[in-house]
Amino acid sequence: MQKDIKRLSLILLFMPFALWIVVLIALPHVGMVILSLQEKIAPRVYQYSLHNYIEFVNEPIYWNTLLRTGSISLLVTVLALLIGFPVAYYIAKIAGFRTRNGLFLLCLIPLWVSDLIRAFGWILLLRETGIVSGLLQWTGILGSPMEFLYNDAAVIVGLVYTVILFMIVPLVSTIDGMDNSMIEAGYNLGGNGFTVLRKIIIPYAMPGIVAGCIVVFMLTAGSYLTPILLGGKNSSWFTEQIYDQFITRYNWESGAAFGFLLLAFTSLVVWLGLKLSGQSLSSTVAKS
Amino acid sequence: MTSSAEYDLECINVSKHFGSLRAVDDVSLKIPKGSFFSILGPSGCGKTTLMRMIAGFNDATAGDVKIKGKSVLNTPPNKRNVKMVFQHLALFPMMNVYENIAYGLRCNRVNKAETDRRIKDVLERIALPDVANREIHQLSGGQKQRIAIARCMVLDPDVLLLDEPLGALDLKLREAMKIELKLLQHQFNTTFVYITHDQSEALVMSDNVAIMNEGKFEQVGSPQELYHVPKTAFTAGFVGDTNRWSGRVVATDGETVKIETDTGLTLVCKRFGDTAPGDSASVSVFVRPEFIHAAWQATDVDGASGDLVNHMKGTVDSLLFNGANSRVLVRDGSGELIEADVTLTGGSDDIHPGQSVWLNWSQAHTMCFAS
Numbered sequence: 001m002q003k004d005i006k007r008l009s010l011i012l013l014f015m016p017f018a019l020w021i022v023v024l025i026a027l028p029h030v031g032m033v034i035l036s037l038q039e040k041i042a043p044r045v046y047q048y049s050l051h052n053y054i055e056f057v058n059e060p061i062y063w064n065t066l067l068r069t070g071s072i073s074l075l076v077t078v079l080a081l082l083i084g085f086p087v088a089y090y091i092a093k094i095a096g097f098r099t100r101n102g103l104f105l106l107c108l109i110p111l112w113v114s115d116l117i118r119a120f121g122w123i124l125l126l127r128e129t130g131i132v133s134g135l136l137q138w139t140g141i142l143g144s145p146m147e148f149l150y151n152d153a154a155v156i157v158g159l160v161y162t163v164i165l166f167m168i169v170p171l172v173s174t175i176d177g178m179d180n181s182m183i184e185a186g187y188n189l190g191g192n193g194f195t196v197l198r199k200i201i202i203p204y205a206m207p208g209i210v211a212g213c214i215v216v217f218m219l220t221a222g223s224y225l226t227p228i229l230l231g232g233k234n235s236s237w238f239t240e241q242i243y244d245q246f247i248t249r250y251n252w253e254s255g256a257a258f259g260f261l262l263l264a265f266t267s268l269v270v271w272l273g274l275k276l277s278g279q280s281l282s283s284t285v286a287k288s
Numbered sequence: 289m290t291s292s293a294e295y296d297l298e299c300i301n302v303s304k305h306f307g308s309l310r311a312v313d314d315v316s317l318k319i320p321k322g323s324f325f326s327i328l329g330p331s332g333c334g335k336t337t338l339m340r341m342i343a344g345f346n347d348a349t350a351g352d353v354k355i356k357g358k359s360v361l362n363t364p365p366n367k368r369n370v371k372m373v374f375q376h377l378a379l380f381p382m383m384n385v386y387e388n389i390a391y392g393l394r395c396n397r398v399n400k401a402e403t404d405r406r407i408k409d410v411l412e413r414i415a416l417p418d419v420a421n422r423e424i425h426q427l428s429g430g431q432k433q434r435i436a437i438a439r440c441m442v443l444d445p446d447v448l449l450l451d452e453p454l455g456a457l458d459l460k461l462r463e464a465m466k467i468e469l470k471l472l473q474h475q476f477n478t479t480f481v482y483i484t485h486d487q488s489e490a491l492v493m494s495d496n497v498a499i500m501n502e503g504k505f506e507q508v509g510s511p512q513e514l515y516h517v518p519k520t521a522f523t524a525g526f527v528g529d530t531n532r533w534s535g536r537v538v539a540t541d542g543e544t545v546k547i548e549t550d551t552g553l554t555l556v557c558k559r560f561g562d563t564a565p566g567d568s569a570s571v572s573v574f575v576r577p578e579f580i581h582a583a584w585q586a587t588d589v590d591g592a593s594g595d596l597v598n599h600m601k602g603t604v605d606s607l608l609f610n611g612a613n614s615r616v617l618v619r620d621g622s623g624e625l626i627e628a629d630v631t632l633t634g635g636s637d638d639i640h641p642g643q644s645v646w647l648n649w650s651q652a653h654t655m656c657f658a659s
Contacts, residue, residue, distance in 0.1 A: 184345055185378040187366045189392035189443065199391065203382040 036256035052257035069238040088171035150232035167212040174208030211284040296479040302351035313503035326490035329500030371440030521657035551622035557656040579653035580628035595650040
């Protein structure tokens, strides 16, 4: 009797999670796999084939876009790490207790505003009649208005800005767990600042670094709004291709295949990253 | 004053102020080569701050720190040949034992073959020759302790600082490590500066101990001196167990001070700090339990030394049996409890609770300090 109640409560507690996984994650993906393997041979007549995937391989514009998305995402990840690490280190180790909470809150506040509004913020700054252009003209550096939007740099800046928080949070929590005396020991035993950083702080923070990189890379490669709004027609982001297939061309089969290719590609990159850094998913993302 | 090169470590009038707080206040010390020096004090007395100034993690507000006769005030921590064993050891968890010990050698650009040789050598000296490839989390508490010491000793430091490294160990291991640390110090023949709030650690291991309180050194001396000839009330109360009364001086002559305690007891003291307290000064009186003899009758003159004796009558409140270290708690007329060491043989003449006894102790073992 007691055992049954226990089991029942376990099932009930587990139910929302199970429902979420099955209904919202597993089922749609299974549906998409089936969809992606179908080829339209006549109106309302379909057959199973790898046609959609073959089409992706045969059309350079598709896989070029995917590679471009991947490499820009990697660049964004590296930039977010380079900018985020000092910030996280400052918050976790250097700032006083009060400043620290304030700084952490400052990092979080932008998240209260939607992605869309934040992207428009960048547009206000960077467009031809925007603040940056105006300021440069006022100081005399520019003679005429200049367009800063719709290029790769704008996309990268916007993406780094959007995702950097997801780098800072895991980094702060791992660096925070590091005993200060470990850094002092590093100096005491004769290391200079660079040795301590390279041999002690970075290896210690590695789980946080990898976790942050995975999250940031996945978010960037799968982002849609920022590249479209800041990069315009030139952004050639892979999610845009997927959107096109689904919405503009109404070719769901091909869109589903692209979606899977993006998932496979990012998973491959993450797997490679884990192999190279000698970490595992359970020691990084699962921890922080 | 002898030439300063004979001292591995000197602090000259060192102070550290945090705002208005004087964490370390005008402290001077000299530690001869190859000795084991302890700084003993309650938590918050400034001993860790002093150690951090020696290691270079804090700057001194005033004063000078010299290592082997040379001032190190302008030397950054990584260039000082002072190594430190941290309170929680601070072994690097992402490296194995070999890497932990090799870290310092690599920072000093020692070549691979020499590194291997020195690590092998130091692991043998700490009696852990086979652990080089173990991960830190695979070691026991005592082994970690020894690796932390080895990591410092492999660099051949002038001074090794130890910041309460035994604090995290359980009692039994702590007892064993005390002896082991002393032996390691003999073996390496390096100057050890040991910081602790545990008096037994300091007394057992040290050649010299400094008693620190509120940022100042109360007294520096050998463990025996501190125990038997304390110079201040703080030292007398902090080192070793003691019975304490507070009272007022009623009469003095050259050698003895007569005191009436707040509870109405009259005692004669023969031992005090540098100067005898003046008439009607308020004083603290200390008597160690091992000098109080519980007996069936009062004695006036100590049989062995011929000293005059203080005595009082009381009732045995309880026995604290602990083998050879047994104590008896005696309640005196005013209701205060006094501790005295007793020998319990298990025979019929042992003291039992409820009996009335006389407590006798010689005037020479009665210490008083102005308070």
